[in-house]
Every structure is written in C-alpha cells, then in structure tokens.
Amino acid sequence: MNNGMNPDGCKEYVIGSVRCQVSQDADQAAVLVAQRIAQIIREKSEAGEPAVLGLATGSTPVPVYQELIRMHREEGLSFQNVHSFNLDEYYGLKKDHPESYQSYMQAQLFSHVDIPQDQAHVPDGMIARENVEESCRKYEEAIEACGGLDFQLLGIGRTGHIGFNEPGSQANSRTRLITLDPVTRIDAARDFVGLENVPRAAITMGVGTILNAREIYLLAWGRGKASVIRKALEESPTEDLPASLLQGHQKIIFALNAMAASELTCVRSPWTNGQVTWSEAMIKRAVHGLSHKVGKPILKLVDRDYQLNGLEELLSLYGSAYELNILVFKRTQATITGWPGGKPAADDRSRPVPSDPTEKRIVILASEPGVECSPLGGTLNRLQKQGHQVSIVYLTSGGLTVSGDAVNRLQNLLAMIAESGGVLQSSENLSSGLLELVKKISDEATTEQAIRSLIRKHHSALAMSALNLSESTHHLSLPFYESGGYRNFAPSDQDREVFLTLLNKLQPHQIYVSGKMSDPSSLEGVCWQLFEDTMSDWGEWKNTNQIWLFREGGDRWESHEVDMAVPVSPDERALKEVAMAKYPVEIFLDKMDGALRVANDYDDLGLPEYEEIEAFQLHKPSITA
Numbered sequence: 001m002n003n004g005m006n007p008d009g010c011k012e013y014v015i016g017s018v019r020c021q022v023s024q025d026a027d028q029a030a031v032l033v034a035q036r037i038a039q040i041i042r043e044k045s046e047a048g049e050p051a052v053l054g055l056a057t058g059s060t061p062v063p064v065y066q067e068l069i070r071m072h073r074e075e076g077l078s079f080q081n082v083h084s085f086n087l088d089e090y091y092g093l094k095k096d097h098p099e100s101y102q103s104y105m106q107a108q109l110f111s112h113v114d115i116p117q118d119q120a121h122v123p124d125g126m127i128a129r130e131n132v133e134e135s136c137r138k139y140e141e142a143i144e145a146c147g148g149l150d151f152q153l154l155g156i157g158r159t160g161h162i163g164f165n166e167p168g169s170q171a172n173s174r175t176r177l178i179t180l181d182p183v184t185r186i187d188a189a190r191d192f193v194g195l196e197n198v199p200r201a202a203i204t205m206g207v208g209t210i211l212n213a214r215e216i217y218l219l220a221w222g223r224g225k226a227s228v229i230r231k232a233l234e235e236s237p238t239e240d241l242p243a244s245l246l247q248g249h250q251k252i253i254f255a256l257n258a259m260a261a262s263e264l265t266c267v268r269s270p271w272t273n274g275q276v277t278w279s280e281a282m283i284k285r286a287v288h289g290l291s292h293k294v295g296k297p298i299l300k301l302v303d304r305d306y307q308l309n310g311l312e313e314l315l316s317l318y319g320s321a322y323e324l325n326i327l328v329f330k331r332t333q334a335t336i337t338g339w340p341g342g343k344p345a346a347d348d349r350s351r352p353v354p355s356d357p358t359e360k361r362i363v364i365l366a367s368e369p370g371v372e373c374s375p376l377g378g379t380l381n382r383l384q385k386q387g388h389q390v391s392i393v394y395l396t397s398g399g400l401t402v403s404g405d406a407v408n409r410l411q412n413l414l415a416m417i418a419e420s421g422g423v424l425q426s427s428e429n430l431s432s433g434l435l436e437l438v439k440k441i442s443d444e445a446t447t448e449q450a451i452r453s454l455i456r457k458h459h460s461a462l463a464m465s466a467l468n469l470s471e472s473t474h475h476l477s478l479p480f481y482e483s484g485g486y487r488n489f490a491p492s493d494q495d496r497e498v499f500l501t502l503l504n505k506l507q508p509h510q511i512y513v514s515g516k517m518s519d520p521s522s523l524e525g526v527c528w529q530l531f532e533d534t535m536s537d538w539g540e541w542k543n544t545n546q547i548w549l550f551r552e553g554g555d556r557w558e559s560h561e562v563d564m565a566v567p568v569s570p571d572e573r574a575l576k577e578v579a580m581a582k583y584p585v586e587i588f589l590d591k592m593d594g595a596l597r598v599a600n601d602y603d604d605l606g607l608p609e610y611e612e613i614e615a616f617q618l619h620k621p622s623i624t625a
C-alpha cells in the first residue's frame, strides 16, 4: 500500500490492486469521474468508434451526471457515439413508474444530452417471467455487439451489492433476475414511500458482466458507506460481499469522498503506514482501537498489546502503557455528562459544556420529523427538565415519507365521521369540505401534499408531547423539500433566508444538528449544507454558540469520536420508546440502536455500563467573530 497527493487535489492510495482516489467532497470526486468518462467518449469519437458505458442509478452518481450535463451544455461534449447499458431495473415496474430506473435515467441524464434514445439501454423490468432468461441473454449479447463495456460506473449498497448483485452472487454471474436483500429493500423504502411498495426482485447485470468491463469506477459518498467500503477493499474477496470481487480486476478505481474512506486502515490508522505526528485525537483513536481490537478495557492494556499492534512509538512517547491508558481513560471519562446544557455552578474546565449561562437557549435542527427521537430523545428530555429553553426546529415537513395509504386512511376516517354523524348531507361533502380547508390553511401545492405534511406534523406533535416538549416546536417546511424529491433537492436563497431568520431570532447557545457526515444528496446532507451556508450571516450570538453534531438513524459516532456522551437511564429509554411509537414504525426500520451501540462501546472500554448513550461531536467551524 502506498499513498500520495495527486495533481487533481485528491489523495491517492493503492490497496492491493485497487486504486483509491479520496477527494475531500463528493462534488470534487464526481468531477474527476465525469472527466474520465468524457475523455473516453472523446477519444472513441475521434477514432470513429462507439463509447460503451455501463451506467448506474441511485443517489451516488447524480453529481457525475450533473457534471456530464454541464460539459455537454458548456463544452460541447456530445453523446452521439455513446451506447449505454444500465446495470439494473426493478422487476415489475413499468418504464414510466416514477421510481423505475428508466425514469431515473431520463430525468438525471438522457433527456439532457444528445444520446440517441435507441443507444440508451435499461433492462426491461416488465418482461414476462417465462421470457426473462432470453431477455437477459439478449442484453448481454447487445453489450457484446457494441464491443463490450469500455467503462462501468458503480455505486455500492449497504449489503455490498454492485448493481443488484446481492450477497451470494457469483463472480461469473451474468444478467439475470434476482431477489432483493431485505436491507436493500429497507434502503429503498423511502423512495417508494413505504416498504410495502418496494419491488421484491430486479433484473441486474451479473458480477461477471461487470468484471468484463475494461475499466471500472466504484463511487461512494458519506459515512454510511465507510464500513462496506473498508470490507470491500480490505477483506478477502468473497461472494458474501460482491463488491469485494472487484479486487481482481485489472483496472478498478474506487472514487470516494473523505467520509466514505474514513474507515480504511490507511486513513484511520495512518501509523500502520509509516511515521505520523501524533495529535490528541489520533492518540485517542489508537488507544480505543487497540482496546476494541484486543478485547480488553483501556486500563488493562499492557506494553505488549501496544508493541504487538504497531503502537510501540506511543509507548516511547509516554513511557509506559500505564501512563497512556490513564490519560486516554480520563479523557474519555470526561465526555460523559448527565448535564448536556452544562452543570450549573460546577467547575466546567474539563466538562464538554460550559456552566454559564445556567439557562441556555437550545435549538435542535431536525431535517424532518422523526429523526430527533432515536439519537437525542433522552438528551431532549434532560435539557427540558434542567430548565433550558429548547426549540425543536423541523426543517422540512417530512411529507414525502407519508404513504398514500396513510392519506387514504385519513380520508376514509373523515368520510366515516360524516356518515355516522349525519351532520351533513353526504360524506363526500364533509370530506371534500375538509380537504378544501386543509388546502386553504396550508402553503402546499396540492391538497394531498398538505395532508401528508399535516399527518407528519401530527406525529411529531404527539412525540414531542411525550417528551414534554410540545410547546417548543417550529415547522419551517422549507420550500426546497416541497418542490423537490429525494436526489433532486435544490435549496434556494428563499430556504436560506427562512432558516437564517429563525436562527437569528432564536440566538441559540447550543445547536444540535446532523448531516455533516452524510451523502450530500441525502436530505440530512442537503440540510447540513444549508446550515453551513448560513453560518457567515449569523449574528453576534455565534461567538458563544456550541454546535453539537448527532448522527441520524442507526448511524453512530465511534467511541473515539465522541466529545459528549449523555447517558440514558432505563426510564428515559422507556420514555424515548413512547415518543418513537408516535411515529409510524417504518420511520425507524432498522435504525434504532445507534445509542445502544455507543453504550456497549463505552462499556467495552471499561467505562460505566449504561442502558444507552446518546453521543455528540463538537463541530468546530472555521468562522471567527
């Protein structure tokens, strides 16, 4: 393994036979990938040959397509000689279904460039069962007829899938019908507004089809992908993790942003790769990592543990394991506090939060209703009990997560009330009358959208009342969410203005916010960007403000990244559960145990054993007064 900075400003690592380009952010990485695609298209065009591209869908390639569209518009990049073959398509979805990959490709790329429609291929998801095999064979033949794939673009799923080659897919598999893994379906549930709407199967190119491409780029953004990226690159190739089968390819590049690369050994433990300058954060990471690796609490680590695990240098810096253990243990212990708003009149020199002012103005920024309960329900409860002025700000309505089924149920209920009460002549009158009313009192574009937003608002009101915070909520319903859709959010100055005005009015001493580590096209990633963009216009209050980063859903901070660990007692956990139960269960699918896992990590390090720990990292923005 070696590494270095390449001229494009990204860091380059070689892991086994795989080149990894690590850029600071996704947009930067996407530009490099788009440039490579454009180069292939141009070279092939000059040679009078077709450029045969394997394309992917999902959130990840969106910035690459955006850059290609820009090059087409501004630099004359033509797609006339491009023959594209998409990796996959959901089985049973009509071409014009909004979630079909055919619709996706039209919206994200094809309709914006000059690719001849008959050269843009997406597997047919509506093919009858008995014809699937033949159709898949023809897809492979069509690729071959064009001369094979010059370039294959890939994303990666949490299961390690490439295309829809789920765990178990063989290295020599070809285009075929496949059953989707439950984790993949959960990840798609949001796009389809409900797990029940997600298809169970898909047609996908095989791993073998992908490996036949002459050049492959796998892209990943955000911390959510970091763990699967590490496994794909550092563990032995296995069919259990199809992306790892790429390791044998002669020209494979992983284009990552810093967050997606953050668990790679070369990034995470640079000391294994040569001499480093030890920072406080790096020492903590090394000692926590060692403790987890050898399965011993910090205070039981001995010199030999350090020596056998490449940390000899730390021993010589600190004299012995004993000294180092105590230092890191104490530092970690100091992150634990039951006073997330600061402990009044306490010596706060080694506490995460200053004691003054005793009563703080605190703002919780939730990208949408539902994301606040699991990562910080206990903290919210404490802040409120400890006398702080807490404001929960829901940036968006969350209406996109409300299923059509929930809307129908509400409409049916209205109709039933009308019928049984006999107040009005007909149920339709009451039902449609109320719908009109909903439309009048809401800014939403359609009644259905308005109802969806109200349903989610209702859930959040119930949840916050369970935490005794019903008086403290603000629903910003930022316009970018109402006029956009997942992967297509484009905040404008108006969103920024609404957001900024509220922050400057609330003048918080503490802000809790998520999304810094996320895929930038995800809702929380977009909200984080909006938040960061407003910073330069914050008022005087920014000088005394602390920003605490939480991680949404099942994501969690690793123990060494935590700056404030708020313990959750069994009673508080029960209270959180009551609050969470106010939201429909699909909001928390697979996403409830982040705080539990932090508690287990702390326990393993030899710190007190808690029911849960809600963990936060202090954000240090580069703004000055």
Ligand code: F6R
Pocket: 055, 056, 057, 058, 059, 060, 061, 087, 088, 154, 155, 156, 157, 158, 161, 162, 163, 164
């Ligand atoms: C898409 C595809 C999938 C996605 C993967 C990641 O055509 O084949 O393998 O690349 O599921 O999806 P996102 O990018 O949405 O995280």
